[in-house]
Structures are given as C-alpha cells and as structure tokens.
Amino acid sequence: MNRKKRIVLLAALFLLTSAAAAYALRGEIVEVALYRSARMVNGVPAGWKIMRHSGTPVIRLEKFGDAYYVRLASDSRSGFGLEKEVSVDLKEYPYLNWTWTATRLPRGGDVRKSATDDQALQIYVVLPSTGFPETLNYPILTYVWDNEAPKGLITKSPKPLMKKIRYVVVRNKTDRLGTWYTEKRNVYEDFRKVFRDVDGGEPRGATHGLRFYINSQNTKSQAEGYIGEVYFSKS
Numbered sequence: 001m002n003r004k005k006r007i008v009l010l011a012a013l014f015l016l017t018s019a020a021a022a023y024a025l026r027g028e029i030v031e032v033a034l035y036r037s038a039r040m041v042n043g044v045p046a047g048w049k050i051m052r053h054s055g056t057p058v059i060r061l062e063k064f065g066d067a068y069y070v071r072l073a074s075d076s077r078s079g080f081g082l083e084k085e086v087s088v089d090l091k092e093y094p095y096l097n098w099t100w101t102a103t104r105l106p107r108g109g110d111v112r113k114s115a116t117d118d119q120a121l122q123i124y125v126v127l128p129s130t131g132f133p134e135t136l137n138y139p140i141l142t143y144v145w146d147n148e149a150p151k152g153l154i155t156k157s158p159k160p161l162m163k164k165i166r167y168v169v170v171r172n173k174t175d176r177l178g179t180w181y182t183e184k185r186n187v188y189e190d191f192r193k194v195f196r197d198v199d200g201g202e203p204r205g206a207t208h209g210l211r212f213y214i215n216s217q218n219t220k221s222q223a224e225g226y227i228g229e230v231y232f233s234k235s
Helices: 003-025 187-194
Strands: 027-032 049-054 060-064 067-074 079-084 095-104 120-127 141-144 154-156 165-171 179-188 209-215 223-233
Touching: 027 049, 049 209, 067 079, 067 209, 095 120, 120 223, 141 187, 165 179, 165 187, 179 187, 209 223
Parallel strands: 141 165
Antiparallel strands: 027 223, 049 079, 060 067, 067 223, 079 209, 095 179, 095 223, 120 141, 120 209, 154 165
16 A cells, blocks of 8 residues: 555544544444554454454554554455444444445455355344344345445345345445545345345344455455444434
8 A cells, every 4th residue: 555545544544533433422323343452352353253264364453643444355265254243223323334445356256156256345234133043044234345246236145045145235346446435324224125025124123243254265366455443323
C-alpha cells in the first residue's frame, strides 16, 4: 500500500471511528469491531474466535495513526474466518455499517459456482437456527466482495448442505483494489427479502453472531483484504 493510500485510509478510518464513538455514547449504535489496540489473543483480535477451514490463517491488526484495522490473507490452500458472538435486535438496529478494501482477489472467484466459491472478503450475519441439526440451519446473510459475480446479485450458496447461507454481492472486480469503501446495509430488510422461504423472512430473534471470512483454496490462488470498524445502527 503506497503512502498516498495510507494517508487516505488513516483519514477515513479516523473520521469513522470518531463519529461512531460519539454515537455509541448516545446508544445509537452497537459496536461489533472497534479495534483500540493491536492486541491479539491466541492469534486473533480480543473478543474474536478463529474459524479454521483449511490452510494457515494470516491475521494481523495494523495501525495508521489512531486507527486500527484487521488484515486477512489467504493462499492456495487456505480458507478461514473470525467469529464474534453479537446479539442485536435487527428491528431496533437494522443497519450494518462497515469499511473495507480488497487488495487481491482470488483468481476467477465466483460465488455462483461451488468449484470457484472464493472471495477476498465476506461478512456473515448469523441469525438463530431454524431447525435440526442446528449447525446446518442457521440462516446466514452474507455480504461479499466477489470477483466475477455481478454487483447486486442475491444467491444461495452453491454448496448443497449450505442452502441457508445466502449471498449479497456488494463489490466485485469492477471496484478499485486498495480503495476503501464505506458500506451501509439494512440487514433487516435484506433478510426479509433474501429469506422469504424461511419463516416468511422474519428473523426468529436477535443475531447470533458476526463473522469475517476469506478463502482462495478452491481457485488455488491468493486473496487479501482489510476490514475497519463495523457496527449496527438505528438509522
């Protein structure tokens, strides 16, 4: 990342962090990821757990000025994630806000095909399980930075046992690598639209957790991305 991009990154994350901190004091937001230091516990940011799928995870907390962000990188054999238990009433705090940038996309990654289902960045919102076995029945709404799939695409996971994982493609290869984007999604409305076939699109309760994920093992390539602050808000 060159010096100019670092300066822009610092400014963007500093402004977002300052504003979010003020809103948090007024009860307007629920913080999910606000890194106040580079402290890692057992190789992950404090308060998070690692989800190992394959290969060796590369997770770093990096700092520019007063702002921290998490860096995830995967190689031709790796897919992994970070998970945090987060209980949020989506009717009260329907909006998910975050900043992210991808610096390397998995070659040919395409969320529509099982053989190429690799993404540089995925943000999972996990809702309460709707059946048995519990582990296969968590409705998961996933916002992804894909490579080949078109922006705005809404689709189910291409893997047969993961049909309750639904994807919304937010960014893809048409977006500039290394550029930071600030996103805001109405998760409650997205869930109602995407999961109309599950309880009529109505969540069974508060969120179960939030996950960050990266993988490139299917395409035997590499991926890298960064995620800044993440929080739920009322508006």
